[in-house]
Amino acid sequence: xxxxxxxxxxxGTVAINVELCKGCGFCIAFCPSGVLEFSDKFNSKxxxxxxxxxxxxxxGCGLCGMYCPDFAIFGTRNKEVA
Amino acid sequence: MSPTTxxxxxxxxxxxxxxxxxxxxxxxxxxxxxxxxxxxxxxLPLDLISVVSGIGCTGRIAGYLKLDSFxxxxxxxxxxxxxxxxxxxxxxxxxxxxxxxxxxxGGNHFIHAARRNMDxxxxxxxxxxxxxxxxxxxxxxxxxxxxxxxxxxxIEEPFNLPFLADCSGxxxxxxxxxxxxxQAAKAMREAIQKNGFSFVExxxxxxxxxxxxNKLGDGLKMMQAFKDNSVVCNDADTRSVALDFRGKIACGxxxxxxxxxxxxxxxxxxxERFGPFYEPxxxxx
Ligand SMILES: Cc1ncc(C[n+]2csc(CCOP(=O)(O)OP(=O)(O)O)c2C)c(N)n1
Ligand code: SF4
Ligand code: SF4
Ligand code: SF4
Ligand SMILES: [Mg+2]
Numbered sequence: 001x002x003x004x005x006x007x008x009x010x011x012g013t014v015a016i017n018v019e020l021c022k023g024c025g026f027c028i029a030f031c032p033s034g035v036l037e038f039s040d041k042f043n044s045k046x047x048x049x050x051x052x053x054x055x056x057x058x059x060g061c062g063l064c065g066m067y068c069p070d071f072a073i074f075g076t077r078n079k080e081v082a
Numbered sequence: 083m084s085p086t087t088x089x090x091x092x093x094x095x096x097x098x099x100x101x102x103x104x105x106x107x108x109x110x111x112x113x114x115x116x117x118x119x120x121x122x123x124x125x126l127p128l129d130l131i132s133v134v135s136g137i138g139c140t141g142r143i144a145g146y147l148k149l150d151s152f153x154x155x156x157x158x159x160x161x162x163x164x165x166x167x168x169x170x171x172x173x174x175x176x177x178x179x180x181x182x183x184x185x186x187x188g189g190n191h192f193i194h195a196a197r198r199n200m201d202x203x204x205x206x207x208x209x210x211x212x213x214x215x216x217x218x219x220x221x222x223x224x225x226x227x228x229x230x231x232x233x234x235x236x237i238e239e240p241f242n243l244p245f246l247a248d249c250s251g252x253x254x255x256x257x258x259x260x261x262x263x264x265q266a267a268k269a270m271r272e273a274i275q276k277n278g279f280s281f282v283e284x285x286x287x288x289x290x291x292x293x294x295x296n297k298l299g300d301g302l303k304m305m306q307a308f309k310d311n312s313v314v315c316n317d318a319d320t321r322s323v324a325l326d327f328r329g330k331i332a333c334g335x336x337x338x339x340x341x342x343x344x345x346x347x348x349x350x351x352x353x354e355r356f357g358p359f360y361e362p363x364x365x366x367x
Contacts, residue, residue: 015089017089022105023106024107025107026301029302029306030261047106066116066119066263067112069104069107069110069112069115070101071089071095071115074089074091076090
């Protein structure tokens with residue numbers, strides 16, 4: 001029996017603490033899934049933090065958090081929902 | 083995303099000291115992330131891991147890690163760490179040291195600790211310059227590179243650190259860049275787990291001084307260059323892994339050998355000499 005196609009839920013979630021960001025761009029350049037882009041907004045130090053432009057693509061690999069020199073971002077794998 | 087969501091790394095960091103002093107695009111924070119991963123993966127209780135660093139931008143690492151950590155004097159993290167290890171052999175003692183700290187003022191300590199096969203893990207963050215004091219030449223600055231003290235280009239042959247560690251007696255030697263986060267974390271874990279003198283060199287961007295003076299771009303551009311220019315050559319002869327200005331960066335695990343460490347050597351010798359009367363010192367109970 002064919003079921004209606006449900007949109008796939010993303011495998012991971014990325015969290016950003018914009019105030020810690022210094023705008024280096026490491027997370028944006030090295031995210032393997034193209035989730036992140038610079039935001040137009042400024043944080044209070046005057047840097048452009050990243051934002052999740054394509055959150056549905058996040059695979060929760062955690063690389064953004066490994067690269068971020070300012071501990072401002074991290075990704076986690078979502079729990080499987082049956 | 084709620085800004086209050088906690089980074090799982092925070093449990094290893096002194097968050098009350100954040101934001102840290104490092105420049106945008108500096109590789110030191112990335113190096114900490116690799117180290118935290120290594121600590122998690124080696125599964126040791128945190129109170130058995132101790133971090134010692136000297137002075138410099140790299141030296142600040144000790145102050146930001148929420149472990150028993152010591153920010154010592156310039157060039158002297160290895161003698162301090164040696165004392166710590168011998169006083170409490172149960173500890174895993176990790177030294178974080180800049181290229182200047184480790185191989186200029188601290189160079190003699192480095193070669194002799196390696197020669198003794200002292201039970202320490204040394205992580206050298208090599209940014210090819212004295213970052214904290216304004217970008218002077220160090221013993222790892224490549225030939226031709228400009229620094230505040232070599233305005234026309236460096237004319238001194240630099241140290242090839244993996245070779246120096248290898249020929250001084252290190253039992254584990256690896257080099258990665260801050261682009262290679264997973265490999266660097268794995269090398270740090272292996273180094274921590276190794277008995278004896280283990281050495282990991284991390285090539286890291288200093289965009290503010292080394293990068294700017296040499297027109298290498300910002301931190302991200304330097305990271306891209308690490309990605310484009312590195313070649314993985316595990317088990318390479320360390321004589322062949324010297325670095326050139328803007329040249330290829332040989333990365334990998336170069337040395338992993340077995341040799342009795344200083345502490346094991348000492349205990350064996352004393353047991354031979356004093357037999358049942360000798361009780362190896364196991365540290366404070
Ligand atoms: C005995 C002594 N000599 C010199 C200094 C000045 N000094 C502070 S940091 C530093 C160099 C740091 O360079 P490096 O170890 O490569 O660390 P980086 O800042 O590049 O991470 C120097 C020379 C000092 N603090 N103490
Ligand atoms: S890596 Fe960290 S500091 Fe750099 S842009 Fe991303 S969130 Fe900001
Ligand atoms: S967790 Fe991985 S996929 Fe998700 S944003 Fe971070 S780097 Fe990209
Ligand atoms: S001066 Fe260089 S090494 Fe020091 S914090 Fe800035 S970028 Fe990093
Ligand atoms: Mg340095």
